[in-house]
Amino acid sequence: MTLDYISSPQAHDRKTGYAQCVAVTGAARTVYVSGQIPVRADGSVPETFAEQARQAWANVQAQLAAAGLGLEHLVRHTTYLADRADRAENSRIRREVLGSHEPALTVIIAGIFDEAWLLEIEAVAAA
Template sequence: MVPLVPVNPTEIASTAANYEHAVLAEGASRILHTSGIVPVKPDGTVPESITAQAEVIWQNIREILKEASMEVTDIALVTTYVVPDQNLSEVMAARDETFGSHQAASTLLVVSQLAQKSWKMEIAVVAISDS
């Protein structure tokens, strides 16, 4: 069995319940699966705009990757959840700014609501790197 190592950077807000921000499977390759990362700043606040929420989420993801000794270019899959009536071009612009020329598989889902009404989006990623 490949051990799963919890990844919970202190630079981002704690999880809202009994789960990890991410788990890292270390074997021949290192595979990181994040939970749905939400737009909560380290001080517990949530920005109002979808653009600011996207920026906070991608910063939180970068911190998780850093804690796991990974980079944005290790991301293989992005799953984005967005509530209705949001400007999807702003959501994608934040992703494109984070990724630069990096490409990953991507799924975008419009959902009726997330766990907290103030959250307009949530992103989960899978990242893979060599051991």
């Protein structure tokens, strides 16, 4: 599988740790991960945004692992934030988790299903 990162010179490119466009060639399998919430396997919810963000990413990673994939297979993800004030910390933690891997990304400020949850992350991976 090959990932081709594309950025049109005719559109704004902020260079902020994610791809503007990702083309996937030679993938035999695409995996769609439903929105992963910041809830631990025991049902508890971390208190801080940072803990919740890391837990939601751990849940994404766990779902990918169950499908035989890893975070390096992500081609796109959407993060739903309950509060715009968390956007900088969200970006920092995303970069911490993904390292140099930069899949396509959308961040949406939205009401989350449970008010205790500060974010939710859905993802698409290919292999």
